[in-house]
Amino acid sequence: MEISHARTDDHVTPLKIYLGTGSALLILTAVTVAVSRINLGGWNVVVALGIATLKASLVALFFMHLLYDKKIYLTIFLISIVFLGVFLILTMFDTMERGTVYEILANPVNPEAVIYQNQPADTVAPAGHEGH
């Protein structure tokens, strides 16, 4: 019972948890390298990010003590990840779908419609414009 040797109230993580977490991280590193050599098309990046997130969770929960500490630290950290997600997802939507907007403008269903009036000619890009 090593924990009883601690002279503080703080949680002392058992040695085998640290070594187990370290081993799991090394094994997952090997897995992610192996999987990257198989062509899964668009799923490669999903699998790579999934394994990375699993590894990051192990580091955060065990090495950074988020599992044992007051949950306010975990909450703050997760909120930052949520906002990073908002930043990333909205930017990707914009940069990937902007071309679609140009195509819609270039191919109006009804060119006489009110929304296309007073439209400066140069904002109606030619069809097929990719947006970057």
Next chain:
Amino acid sequence: MNEHSPNQPGLAHHFSTPQQQKESAKLGLWIFLVTEVLLFGGLFVAYGVFRAWNPDMFHNAHRALNVVLGGLNTVILISSSVTMALAIRSIQLGNRRNTVRFLVITILLAAAFLVVKYFEYSHKIHLGQLPGKFYTYRGIEGVNPHLFFTIYFAMTGLHALHIIGGMSVLIWITLNTARGRFSADYYTPVELAGLYWHFVDLVWIYLFPLLYLIG
């Protein structure tokens, strides 16, 4: 800072208990880590945009990176995280000698990471696989391959600066542990340095697959 009470080591006068002081310090460090998430986050978004625009070029350009060296650095950083965690565990148990031992191993692993990074960088500088207008390499097919190396150097460079910063902090922590400033009753600086160090590891966990292992 200097008004330490003899029976409560490290307790500053504006905190009522060591526990309160420790929780405040930890909260502050986590908020700092949140700003770090957003700092690296900007680069991750830039990576996402560049890669979405040039998927084939990214695939061709990533072959210029050495997976063995990148993987080696991943193993080095994970090991350094384990030794950092063990250093904190040792000081929690009051074993100062083991704490110093694990901290020194952590610092040496950090130095090993930078040595590997130095070989990677010097190889790329030699070949002209550099950001922006400094890009002179001709062996990669695709449009604007310099974009890949711009984001590669920006992300790994910022990460390497964090390694150097972390090493400096760890050296300071090691010296102060050796001087007997930290004990099982007061080890908050060791723990905070550990949190920062694990965060640097955490960033690399994402950088490695995104840069070296594009499928």
